[in-house]
Amino acid sequence: MVSDRERLTPQLECDFTGKTMINRVLLALLAVAFALPVQAQSWPQRSVKLIIPLGPGAGADIVARLLADRLQKRWGQPVVVENRPGGDAIPALTQFTTANDDHTMLVAPASTFIAHPLQYAKLAYNPKDVMPVARVSNTVVAISVPVALGVSNLAEFVAIAKKDPGKLNFHAITSLNDLQFQAFLKIAGLDVVRVPYRDGVQALNDLAENRIQAYSSAFAVARPQVQAGKVKVIAVTNTQRTDTVPGVATATEQGHPALEFDGLVGFFSTPIINLGLREKIAKDVVEFSGDAEIVSRLTATAQIVNPGGPTEFGAALDRQRAGAAETVRIVGFKAAQ
DSSP states (O other), X not given: OOOHHHHHHHXXXXXXXXXXXXXXXXXXXXXXXXXXXXXXXXXXXXXXXXXXXXXXXXXXXXXXXXXXXXHHHHHTSOEEEEEOOOGGGHHHHHHHHHTOOTTEEEEEEGGGTTTHHHHXXXXXXXXXXXXXXXXXXXXXXXXXXXXXXXXXXXXXHHHHXXXXXXXXXXXXXXXXXXXXXXXXXXXXXXXXXXXXXXXXXXXXXXXXXXXXXXXXXXXXXXXXXXXXXXXXXXXXXXXXXXXXXXXXXXXXXXXXXXXXXXXXXXEEEOTTSOHHHHHHHHHHHHHHHTXXXXXXHHHHTTEEEEEEOHHHHHHHHHHHHHHHHHHHHHHTOOOBO
């Protein structure tokens, strides 16, 4: 005959096991909950590195250097800017994502990497490891030509390119700008040769000397040669005109919407920095981005200050990824192996 105790033992063991599992889950959740503010409260504990996948003078470089001084005063630790141009930004992104360091961040235009998964079947870094922290600005992106080419708008550029197929060269400073310019060429039926450069500044020098005839970049990069009278901006890719480049129509206004693009510049981290800390960093970045002096200096370099936190920035990146996929479809681009 089975006793009451024997009958109840399996049920008690089940109840005990179930409660143990629930307690373990609750403890794990509590540990995560307490870990979020702990990381944010103790950070930074040493110097912070900001990796820039472009050369000095690029829009993202200007953003990083303007904010680094304010941030290091707030954080009480040095903030070091490191330029790693070249290689379609892949070396910089690989260094950034594989550092496995919660004191290393990326400051970049999203266009440097957002098209990589569409361009390359294999990458040295995992695109999912690039996490939005804070948007700072929308870069004004310019289509520039040498003054010696003698054109003032996209229609005149198209006319010359059609007259001399294969004779003109172009360079775009980021991968997404590159794909968009290729989409523009395909839709317009143009044969213009793509010339790769490790450093966009060298491309600008060649543009000024008429060795390349079209250049898609942040206006901040092209500006010195524009001011020197050797380079002319014939279009901006942004959705709206900007007073920083007065009198220059957008690409869409000129009948070439394939070139439409608002540069998104901001701070990125890897998943080693949790959401709580990303929001804390974003709060500081957004605060300083709105400072009157910072706004004035960024506006002077043709950037539209438009700060936002990780959630808002992430949504903007998702919209840009969708646009990049459409651009790749137009170009008929196949990912490199």
